[in-house]
Amino acid sequence: MNPEPFLALVAVLTPAILAPGPSIIAATQMALSQGRDKALPFGLGLAFGASLWCLFALFGMAVVFKLYPPLFLAAKFLGGLYLLYMAWGLWRGARSPLPEAAKRRFGNGFFGGMILSLSNPKPALFYSAVILTLFPDPQGGAMITAIYATALMTEL
Template sequence: MDLSPYLVMVATLSLAILSPGPAIIAATQTAFAHGRDRALPYGIGLATGASLWCLFALLGLAVVFRLHPALFSGMKVLGGLYLIWMSWGLWRAATLPLPAAADGRFGRSFWGGIVLNLSNPKPALFYSALILSVFPDPLSVARQIGIYAACLSTELFWYVVVVLVMSTTAMRSRYFAARFWIDRAAAVALFGLGLVLIFQR
């Protein structure tokens, strides 16, 4: 089995996860304010909720392409344009103030983390575009399972790492110092994938 598409997917997803947004900021601030005992289940919930969008994207793509194969090319172009649009937003965001953190309206528990990430449907578009760009052919059930396992593992890994690292206050300044480069690296990666998705045949 060729592992290179999975490596590309994991690398791109990692950059997207680490680019500061409401969920990762919520995990960070929960770790700062409440410590790892409370923040760890919350971070795992956030990761699980985000990975469900990958599952929804996989199931939706499989059904759509099975019923309407002619939509495949159109979806690739739309997915590529979405990735390019997202890359522009990340590039600009690197020099802007951080977005507001998601508040505790869903609670700071495992289930609260799941609900928080499910309340934002944008990851479904991101996952759809990412999967189409890295795996351009229709997917078998076995490959769909492999993709979901890789995405879930990546989400869990980074949310757990962020919570554990940010539970130590000494890391706060280093995290915010690296934000510019994280955003810019993610923007370049997404822009490249967008172009590949549009022009690859």
Template sequence: MSITADQLALFIGTLSVAILSPGPGVIAVSQSAFALGRRRALPYGWGLAVGASVWCIFALLGLTVIFRALPWTYVALKILGGAYLVWIAFKMWRHAADPLPDPAESSRGMGFFGGMMLNLSNPKPALFYSAVLLSIFPVLLSAGDKLAIYATAISVELAFYTALASLMALPWLRRRYYAAKFWIDRAAGLAIGLLGLSLILRH
């Protein structure tokens, strides 16, 4: 493999920071755990994890082919991906003090397929994964590299949503989570913003 353990560790850290900030999937899994317990919330969380990881596959399969055929797309995607990360960071920072809204739908009936479709309905993770992959790993990746990256991504996603569904079923932790939302968003926004700037400015 051409990728290093340090690169994989950075990938794990970046992905963890990105999914830590509350979003629709996090809110839905949290509310499901609050209302129905860990057992009912876990399948939905696993579906969200698999749905997000599918976008990682698309990013991995498409990058090498496109860059070989059209080298200029590498620079363009770096700039677009970096700008997108900076935009995400700005939104995280700006809305850090906003309260968490209630999910639009009831927690009933949430299952693996529903969670997967929620993340597949939003193509933005594809751009996010592309930007992160570009900023951390070499341009040309072997099949083994891609398999290692995907295995890392799905492991992080599954671990996060499993932990979220398990921990958010505890009422005392729910209160602490809401209380820490401001600092979670600010820290995540700063880290992702720096990554986006480095992607734009790095030669």
């Protein structure tokens, strides 16, 4: 196993985790309003749920995108449009007062964080693109375990 792709995975994944999105906003709101004791299990659930997207990419989505490159291109294009739509909404609402903290539909604990993370499409596309690029043909249980462990530890 060559360490360069794993280091690249950590280097690319770290800023993506820290980019503002629903998970970061929910964890920050919870930490500020309810304290660390409540936010920590939620944050662990967010990390575990996001890391599951890595497994999904390793066991299927990356393969589908590799077999059907136009589908991968379409997913990247639609993901870019979605990000532009989000940016436009943030730009338009920048002067509006902040809303009250959102109620969590799936709970405040570990499973609430995991479900929120699994409901976010950003990690799905991200992991598929990164796994396909850095590990074009991951084979063997040891390699797949090492990739997942790297993703999970970085998410945590």
